[in-house]
Structures are given as structure tokens and as C-alpha cells.
Amino acid sequence: MTKPIWIIHGNQLATLASNHKGPRTGKVMSELGIIEDGSLWIEEGIIQAIGTTQELAKNFGGRIEEAEIVDASNHLVTPGLIDPHTHVVYAGSREKEFEMRLEGATYMEIMNAGGGIHATTRMTREATEVEIMEQTSRRLDSFLQHGVTTVEGKSGYGMNLETELKQLRVMKKLKKQHPIDLIPTFMGAHAVPSEFKGKEDEYVDILIQEWIPIVAKEKLAVFNDVFCEKGVFTPEQSERILEAGKKYGLIPKIHADEIISYGGAELAARVGAISAEHLLKATDEGIGKMAEAGVIACLLPATALYLRELAAKGRKMIDAGVPVAISTDCNPGSSPTTSMPLVMNLACITMRLTPAEALTAATYNAACAIKQEHLVGSLEVGKQADIVLWNVKDYRELQYLFGVNHVKAVWKKGIQVVDRGE
Ligand code: NIG
Ligand code: FE
Secondary structure, eight states: OOOOEEEEEEEEEEOOOOSOOSSOOGGGGGOOOEEEEEEEEEETTEEEEEEEHHHHHHHHGGGTTTSEEEEOTTOEEEEOEEEOOOOOOOOSOOHHHHHHHHTTOOHHHHHHTTOTHHHHHHHHHHSOHHHHHHHHHHHHHHHHHTTEEEEEEEOOSOOSHHHHHHHHHHHHHHHHHSSSEEEEEEEEETSOOGGGTTOHHHHHHHIIIIIHHHHHHTTOOSEEEEEEOTTSBOHHHHHHHHHHHHHTTOEEEEEESSSSOOSHHHHHHHHTOSEEEEOTTOOHHHHHHHHHHTOEEEEOHHHHHHTTOOOOOHHHHHHTTOOEEEOOOOBTTTBOOOOHHHHHHHHHHHHOOOHHHHHHHTTHHHHHHTTOTTTSSSOOTTSBOOEEEESOSSHHHHHHSTTSOOEEEEEETTEEEEEOOO
16 A cells, blocks of 8 residues: 655645536636645545645644655646647657758648658558557656646557557557556548558548447547548548547547648537647637537647647637647657647747646646546546646746746656656
8 A cells, every 4th residue: 555645835736626517618717726835635546635734734634644745835736737639659750851841841742742641650550569669658758757647649650450450559558557648549540541542532431431440349549530631631531530430439539720721620510529639720610610519629839830830829719718728749740749838838928828728728628638537637536646746836937937847746646757856
């Protein structure tokens, strides 16, 4: 049995607790549920009590000898950050493409010439399961160092059944072996593989008739995602793929309106997607439809920056009543980063989210985008003790002092997994 942990005197304990049910919208995105001189009692990996240090001392003061005490004076304490959109499971890297883009090539030009997603697909097909596990595990270590305790991961660098399943199995194994919780998404519709060039509908048929049923039967994914973009999958093809997934219990997600306005936000609302991703070019009408349908906008400001594009209209979306989450989009092409703190900074700087909204977008709303809000995303009695202790006193400093990793310590299910010293 592990020792109970008693966190005391947190300068600000941002609990993210709220009476509001479901993904947070509008003003509720600014409610951080802050407790000053905050305290948490953790036992068996679960939060048993939360309140001020004085309040908890009444019930737990008598057990002080038994517990490991964490003095959080002068520190901010938050829930573990959640990354609800990554392509973290892959082999190899694409630094040459980074250089090519800086010299003028566009992301889509590189992809259409057989690079981009296709290049990573070749490397992932060739790699062994062990190699992919090792490379992914290192990336997950880096996520933890940045205060991230739950990560969604997509397949989509296989685009043949064997490698798609290989990626999903890697996730299943890593979920058991690595402290981070990995939530799997099937994304066979990440691109049309080169073997199917000119026969796109045939690929869509195979996805629908063969692969989705296998993935669902083997319970290898929770979500089904598609890259709806000109030159990749049309809105019609995307709709067919997402509707097929729904029949097998896979919840739709959609990479929408990233490069051009393509009706992706509207489609997300129509199919009842849990979230729509990217949305750099989402139309006002699409944003309105997402608000009505309660689709979470999963915004990826690091990707926009890395592609040297203008960020999505995060401010406008929140003001329109869309629940907003943020994510790294960690992938080897358009966003090779594991830093959710940087993503929070960019959400403020490039999309005009407030520091409080950015924190909600990276915790509670991010948990909702991957249906994990019953376990994580806020600090409440009965929830998992996934906690970050930061080297700042105030939640605003997290965003204000940007580009720096302020993580001091991280607990996953009540076990300390990161200690970055003073
Ligand atoms: O979300 N947009 C499509 N997929 C990824 C990029 C994947 C890659 O370039 O390898 C994204 O940005
Ligand atoms: Fe993505």
C-alpha cells in the first residue's frame, strides 16, 4: 500500500470544479474553482478530500505521520493537462520537410509529391512494433515532463490494415506500460495511400466494409477520425466514413477546415461529432452550427504557427458559445511538439483566449473531447489524482511567462512520475 499524499498550502489550487455539466462554454470557461491555501488528500490514487489546508487539517491532521507531505506554498496546483489530439504513434522524423517548407514548399505540395503523411507512413510500415513503441514511449515521457497525464493518439500512418492495427496495438500496450493514459482513435482516413491514387472511393469502401468493423470488434479504438480536406477526403466521403464508424460504436471526430473552408465544421455538427479539429478556415456559419450542436472545437495553435498560418478564431468561437479545447496535434509534420504549456501560451497569444480559458481548454474541456471527464480534467473528490505542481504562484503566470516549462512535479494516479527539482 502506498502512503497517502497530503498536498498543503497551495498558493492557488485551480480545481476546475464547476456545477456546470458537460463541456464548458462562454463565461463558464473562465471558472477555475480556485482555492487559496489549497489542500488535497490523496489515497489509493484517488482524490479523497479537497479544500483549504485548514479545512483538511480538521479531518486528516491526526494522520500527518502516515502521509507524505507536499508543501505547495508559493506554487500553483492544477489537474494534469490533457492532450485530446495527437498522432504520437509513428516512426522516423521529417526535419528535411521543415527545411523545404521554409524554402517555400507548402505542406500540401510536399504531401502530394509523396512526402508528408505518406513519408511517415512508409517509415511506420517498415518499423517493428518494438521500434515504434520505443520511439512513442520517449515522446510520452516528454509529454509527462510538460505536465500532460492523458493523451489521445490516432492511427493513420499505416493506411494498410496491418500497420493501422500495429499502431493501435502499440497504443494498447503503452497504455499498460507507460504512466500516461492513451486514448485510441482510428484514423485510417488520414490520407489516401499512394496505392489507391485515383481510386479514392475504393479506399473509402475498404475502410467502411473491412477495417472499421475489425477495429471495433477488437475494441482497439474509441473514436473514428477523418482528414476532410480538398485533395484528401471530400465532405461526402468523410460523412460516409464517420457514419459507418457510428454504426460500430466509434465516436466521430474530424480534421476540418484546416487548409481551406470545406464544410468541415458543418459536417461535424451534422454527424454529431464529439469534436472538430483545426478549424483555421471554419466559416461563421460552421461555427454557429457547432455551437448549436455542442461540438467541441479542438484548436491546435502550435500547428497553425508551425505551418506559418493564422490561428483559428478561438476568441470568436468561445464568444459564439462553442466549447473550446486545445491540443498539441503532436505529429512529425505539422506540429512536432509535446508541449501543452506552449500550446496554452499560443492559445492566448494567437487566439486571444484568456489565461483562465486556456487552462480550461487544456484540462476539463480537453477531457470532454475524449470522454474522460468522469475520471480526469478537474480536481474533485473521487477523481484520479492526476496533478501538476507548477513553479509559478498564479495561473496567469503560466501563460504570461511563455515558452518556458514551469512544471515542478507531476503525479499520475497518485504516484509521483516527474520531479524537476527546484
Ligand atoms: O493534424 N492534418 C492532418 N494530419 C496531421 C498532420 C500529420 C502529418 O503531417 O504527419 C495534422 O496536422
Ligand atoms: Fe491532427
